[in-house]
Amino acid sequence: MDTATEFGRLIGPLRRAVLRTRRAAELPDLPEAQIELLRALAEAGPLSPRQAAHRLRLAPSTISNLVRTMTAAGLVERKPSATDLRTVHLIATPTALEMLHTYDRTSTAALHRALANLAPDNREAIERALPALGELLTALEADS
CATH class of the missing domain: 1.10.10.10 (Winged helix-like DNA-binding domain superfamily/Winged helix DNA-binding domain)
Known part of the structure; x- marks a missing residue:
């Protein structure tokens, strides 16, 4: 699996799911x-x-x-x-x-509900990934 491709495919649907809330x-x-x-x-x-x-x-x-x-x-x-x-x-x-x-408040509540429905290992993986995602954003902004 190519991480960049897979991540790129998930960003739009994730954003739209939050917007739907x-x-x-x-x-x-x-x-x-x-x-x-x-x-x-x-x-x-x-x-x-x-x-x-x-x-x-x-x-x-x-x-x-x-x-x-x-x-x-x-x-x-x-x-x-x-x-x-x-x-x-x-x-x-x-x-x-x-x-x-x-x-x-609405988006945060929806994300809390969705995270609560994940397996604990997956929820923890997302929590651990947050600093890396922040760093990725910084790198992307610096690149543009």
Whole structure:
């Protein structure tokens, strides 16, 4: 078995299975890129569009499109900088932060249930693999 091939085949279905848990809970269907931007704003606080693009490794035009859509939906606010009127900072709204918390709580609960149904050896193997998966993510980001 080629590990890279097998892992690559599992990533998409795993991600979609987690996304389905959000839909089953009747949560709004936000694209993953919007969730990533909300998560970045929740973790880092206000960010300029340039900072958000750098942090998420997205093109500035992609951030611009996300912000336009998310501002219209009431998920992100654009606040002028107090020190530079040419700069704005992006802020997740309280509604968006609550939605993100609900998404995470729902996904985490579904993962807890699924992990509890695994054989103990497999559950422990996944737990042991988490640091390696974090390192893999870092390596993939460095490679791009």
